Amino acid sequence: MTNKIIFEDWKTLEYAEAWKKQEVIFNKQITRKQNEEPTENNLIFVEHPHVYTLGKHGDRTNMLISDEMLEKINATYYHIDRGGDVTYHGPGQIVGYPIFDLENLGVSYKGFIEKIENGIINYLKEAHGLDTFQLPKATGVWLESKRGHEKVCAIGTRASKYVTMHGFALNINTNLEYFDYINPCGFTDKGVTTLAKVKGAKQDFEKEKSILKGFLAEAFEADLV
Template identity: 50%
Template sequence: MTSFDTIFEDLGLIDYKKAWDYQEDNFQQIVDVKLFNREHPDDQKPVIHRLIFCEHPHVYTLGRSGEAGNLLITDEFLKKIDASFYKINRGGDITYHGPGQIVGYPIFDLEQLKLGVKEYIHLLEEAIILTLSAFDIKSERLDGATGVWLDTGTPHARKICAIGVRASRFVSMHGFALNVNTNLDYFNYINPCGFVDKGVTSFRKEKGEAMDLSQVKRVLKNNLQTVFGLNFV
């Protein structure tokens, strides 16, 4: 299997806008290398992919196709719960990020990985499903909805990982948010991903205890490495 050189970074707890700007910078670097290689076929530069893990202070983000009405609170209440709100350039509707949640931003050249966007999302879901399985949580995909879910096909279907990506010039941005020790109360103030009839959950809620976040990150990083064929440099 071909392996793809990738820089891994864990930024820890970081302001959402700061992380978004950092993503944009790294995204542009990969695009610039791709354009250079197209114009200079005899003087190719290596494309270095990047995988970023982080956590954010309380924040709601609304994707391009999202409905503003899925944020159910006023600006004043946002301030009261110490949260911020951004309209951003990924796909999908509204979601929440906060402490205790692993947010992953893979900045990959999908062209080099020979992946379309649907296949890419499918593999992201696969890495999450494998990670949950390592902690004895059975999860699956839900037809017609991205992300990773528990108990699909029952009235108790609930999402444990949201996925919303952007791809331009076949380079990916944004990514996934996996609820580990997340304060799920913050989901009460939105229709998560636009759904009004489905719940959300976390490792902590399913296992009945707080998890070691660093351990979950380790397993997840390894699964992403395996699923996408990454070589961390």
């Protein structure tokens, strides 16, 4: 492996603060590219308190609750500049922010999304024996249940000058009740699940983070530093 990915775990952090920290790293890489200096690839893991985010071109009507109800369930809401529609982040969910220079890694934007999906699919297969898959026109990682297609990982990103921002949200021990207040990713005919629900037991969150980062590095043929 010749590529390098700098890994950081921000532990638990409010969404707004994490967004600002992302932008600092993102802007630094953009400046480096403009100055023809070497860039870095950063992978950040974080866990957010209850928050809903709506993508740049998402439909606000997919948020099914009022501002008053948001306050009641102790959640916040942000309309942000990534792709995709509305999603939820909260405790027990691994949120990953890959701030990568795709030219540095030699991958297209479409290839970048596919590599994230494949890394997570391989992690769920090798670490947990689960058969998950990609769906056409439905970004993310899915599995089949008696209830139909259920998403275990959502993905929503953006890129400028081939530098990426935002990322994925993998449900480990996530409270699924919070998805009842939205049409997740704009879908009304598909469900959401968690690793804990599929496995029938709460998972060791820190252990899962440690395993997952290795599969993501492997997907990009990179070493974690």
